[in-house]
Amino acid sequence: MLELRPSCECCDADLPPDSLEAMICTFECTWCARCVEVCLARGCPNCGGDLQRRPVRPAAHLLVHPASARRVVQPGLHRA
Known part of the structure; x- marks a missing residue:
């Protein structure tokens, strides 16, 4: 099951579980x-x-399988 991390590793923007802006690799970066x-x-x-665009976990499943609260940020990566 995907971790659904709550933020962008580059700019730390919030990416809630239903975000259509979240992108991931095979390691869930x-x-x-x-x-x-x-x-x-x-x-x-x-x-x-x-x-690839991260899939959206249906809200009903978030109750049983919540998204991660662990933020991962890489200082210095953000260039714009």
């Missing part, structure tokens, strides 16, 4: 769509992998 385009050249800087 999480980025906002803006940073993927502006800062990351459409690839994950951690693993070099492809980034």
